[in-house]
Amino acid sequence: MSDYQEIINRYKDMRGGIIQAYHAVQDHYGYIPEEAVTAAAKAFKMPKAQAYGVATFYSYFKVGKRGRNVIRICESAPCHVAGADELVKTLEKELGIKMGETTVDGRFTLEFTECVGQCQSTPVITINGKPYANVTADNVAAILAEYR
Amino acid sequence: MAQEMRIVLRNYGKIDPLKIEDLGSGAVFVLDETRDIVDVVTRIAKFFEHESCGKCTPCREGTKRMHELMKKIRNGLATEADLALISSLGNNMKKICLCGLGQAAPIPVLTTIEHFKNDYITKLPA
Structure with a gap:
């Protein structure tokens, strides 16, 4: 079975x-x-x-294969005005994939999410459900390094 | 320049009850005049489209069409008729959506059209 x-x-x-x-x-x-x-x-x-x-x-269910580490970028209004668009571009470039895709090695998947309740320090991403606040183009590589 | 939105903080932690629903949920979201209010509201409209459960038609279709119209306005492709249409759609949703989500979804659109009309007008093609 x-x-x-x-x-x-x-x-x-x-x-x-x-x-x-x-x-x-x-x-x-x-x-x-x-x-x-x-x-x-x-x-x-x-x-x-x-x-x-x-x-x-439900947003938290995903049908079909995805990577071992799921990165979700908040795109709700407070993160939007704090520059979530720039973060999307940086992450896409850093991982060589587009939003919604998974890296060839199956390590990372990029997804959007709505508000995760960390609006005091935007923009916010979550990796496997763990929130990271004040994420910028400068510190995102260091965060990813924890999961490589 | 945008008009000021009249949210009055009377006492610490207490918000004018008449204005509490202006942006939807009682959350206070402070933006300075350099922000594009139409862009922000377009993003809020997308949020509601995503959150709609789809059970009732005015919300399922309404949030989708509202987001479409907001994108059209933001991208400078809308007409006066679209502004009238989105207002009419919003007022209908307030009355006929089954639950609070659909009834609240058009509020950011309607109140910003009311308080920041010029920001919308300047988005219309000349």
Whole structure:
């Protein structure tokens, strides 16, 4: 039995357990494999479209492969006026990928996020859920170095 | 130059209740006159488009069209008719969206059109 099947089975008798199942699957893989959505639809006795709808509605779930380290750049208004656009350009150049893409070595993925609640020191990025504040073109390389 | 937005801090930590909803949630977001208010509101409109759950049509479609219209205005491609359209769309959303998100989504657009009308007018093609 595949890993995701085993994980999903743990939650299949729980009402609304599909969300917990997706969380557990994502904790295991770093994302939700396409086949896990099909398996979840079957386990929770719903059309695949509905299972896919649940998996894609929430910003924190990602269907399909992505890198081991997920960098999310806040683009809400306070980060926007603090120069998030410049940060996007710097990160894209630093990693050689565009927003939404994953590096060839599978190490980094770039994503946008809405406000993460650190507006006192913008612009903000998160790496694997850990927030970094006051990120600029000058200090972003040092932050990335921790994950290389 | 932009007009001043009348948010009055009467006592420490207490905001004029009539103005608390101007930018949506009671959050205070201070911008000086060098900021492009139309650009900032366009970004706020994108936020609401992203946050809409999609259950009711006025919010699902309204936040999307509102963001489209704001981009059109910001990029200097809008007409007077678009300003009237976005105001009408916003006033409808305030009345008919099912929940607070959709009802609040047009407020930054509507109040900045009210208080910073000139910033919008200067974006229209000459």
